[in-house]
Amino acid sequence: MDASEAVKRFNEYLKSHQHKLTKQRALITEIFFDPDKRSEHPTVEELYLRVKERDRNVGHATIYRTLKLLIEAGLAVPNRIGEGLTRYEPEIPGEHHDHMICDRCGLIVEFEDEEIERLQEEIAKKLGFSLLDHSMNLVGSPQEPCQRPDCLNQGS
Amino acid sequence: MDASEAVKRFNEYLKSHQHKLTKQRALITEIFFDPDKRSEHPTVEELYLRVKERDRNVGHATIYRTLKLLIEAGLAVPNRIGEGLTRYEPEIPGEHHDHMICDRCGLIVEFEDEEIERLQEEIAKKLGFSLLDHSMNLVGSPQEPCQRPDCLNQGS
DNA sequence: CTATATGCAAAACGTTTGCATCCCT
DNA sequence: AGGGATGCAAACGTTTTGCATATAG
Numbered sequence: 001m002d003a004s005e006a007v008k009r010f011n012e013y014l015k016s017h018q019h020k021l022t023k024q025r026a027l028i029t030e031i032f033f034d035p036d037k038r039s040e041h042p043t044v045e046e047l048y049l050r051v052k053e054r055d056r057n058v059g060h061a062t063i064y065r066t067l068k069l070l071i072e073a074g075l076a077v078p079n080r081i082g083e084g085l086t087r088y089e090p091e092i093p094g095e096h097h098d099h100m101i102c103d104r105c106g107l108i109v110e111f112e113d114e115e116i117e118r119l120q121e122e123i124a125k126k127l128g129f130s131l132l133d134h135s136m137n138l139v140g141s142p143q144e145p146c147q148r149p150d151c152l153n154q155g156s
Numbered sequence: 157m158d159a160s161e162a163v164k165r166f167n168e169y170l171k172s173h174q175h176k177l178t179k180q181r182a183l184i185t186e187i188f189f190d191p192d193k194r195s196e197h198p199t200v201e202e203l204y205l206r207v208k209e210r211d212r213n214v215g216h217a218t219i220y221r222t223l224k225l226l227i228e229a230g231l232a233v234p235n236r237i238g239e240g241l242t243r244y245e246p247e248i249p250g251e252h253h254d255h256m257i258c259d260r261c262g263l264i265v266e267f268e269d270e271e272i273e274r275l276q277e278e279i280a281k282k283l284g285f286s287l288l289d290h291s292m293n294l295v296g297s298p299q300e301p302c303q304r305p306d307c308l309n310q311g312s
Numbered sequence: 313c314t315a316t317a318t319g320c321a322a323a324a325c326g327t328t329t330g331c332a333t334c335c336c337t
Numbered sequence: 338a339g340g341g342a343t344g345c346a347a348a349c350g351t352t353t354t355g356c357a358t359a360t361a362g
Contacts, residue, residue: 024343044326057344060345065343084352086326086327100279102285103288109283115275116276116279120272123256123294124296127256128298128300129297129299130299131294132295132296132297133295136291136293137292138279138280138290139288139290140285140286140288141286143284176315178316178360180317181317199351200351200352214318214319216320216351218318221318240326240350240351241350241351
């Protein structure tokens with residue numbers, strides 16, 4: 001799903017809920033779904049700064065309100081890993097992935113595992129629930145020197 | 157591990173790090189590890205109120221600072237599921253469990269699954285990391301009427 | 313006795329909200 | 338034209354911090 005596809009889907013959601021597709025909402029969505037930075041899991045502040053480059057008048061509130069709508073539309077997922085602030089990731093409806101987080105530099109690697117998904121269903125059932133959602137985050141240290149310039153694990 | 161065992165372990169950690177076991181720290185730890193409420197995953201505010209019943213002079217800051225130390229000592233784990241506030245759970249070193257959260261009433265059921273733990277190790281390895289930590293939260297709706305008085309799912 | 317811990321209140325932080333104005337449809 | 342959206346700044350709840358005082362070791 002590319003950025004304009006995301007905007008289209010968002011618009012469909014908005015229309016069906018008496019909301020409007022404004023310039024700001026379209027811009028935020030485009031930037032949020034930019035394929036180059038898709039896996040960056042931006043914070044509100046990070047997204048705000050990137051949006052501000054293209055529209056100097058946006059306010060924080062609009063980012064917060066738009067992300068809330070994107071979540072309702074099933075196009076974004078909040079992720080409260082680690083520290084004290086929320087990160088958001090673009091969500092392709094129907095897909096799902098979990099996270100492997102680098103202990104040294106915070107890099108987030110996404111992955112998917114069928115076997116785990118299956119086990120989760122099974123566990124929920126055994127506990128008397130039907131599974132609606134789940135999140136799994138692994139934290140680890142890299143075994144090989146990391147390629148990222150800001151990673152502390154440069155192969156000491 | 158009972159409450160006094162937890163205090164003992166905490167004291168060991170404190171001593172080895174030039175910290176002191178104060179009345180407040182011992183009290184907070186005892187209450188946090190109270191076997192009756194072990195699985196309640198209290199917020200700071202909840203813990204604060206329970207501690208205040210036994211020592212009317214404690215301040216919020218002491219709860220925050222003590223929980224931070226308990227985390228360093230490996231005796232507590234912060235859990236930022238769901239809403240906007242952090243819950244804490246007592247941790248028995250060496251043990252680990254994941255969470256099944258009730259969609260209707262927020263009840264947290266703890267569970268452990270060897271198979272999942274094994275798969276997580278495997279996935280981390282495949283991605284080039286050695287696993288340090290992980291968290292997994294399942295969200296689901298109960299299949300049977302819930303027994304909790306405050307659960308919305310009373311068997312409608 | 314001295315280093316560390318406490319309680320308080322103020323500050324910091326991320327997030328939400330009220331309101332006058334603006335702008336999609 | 339009118340219901341919704343925006344930007345701003347103030348309000349909010351949680352967590353952290355500075356500081357004078359108290360206390361464990």
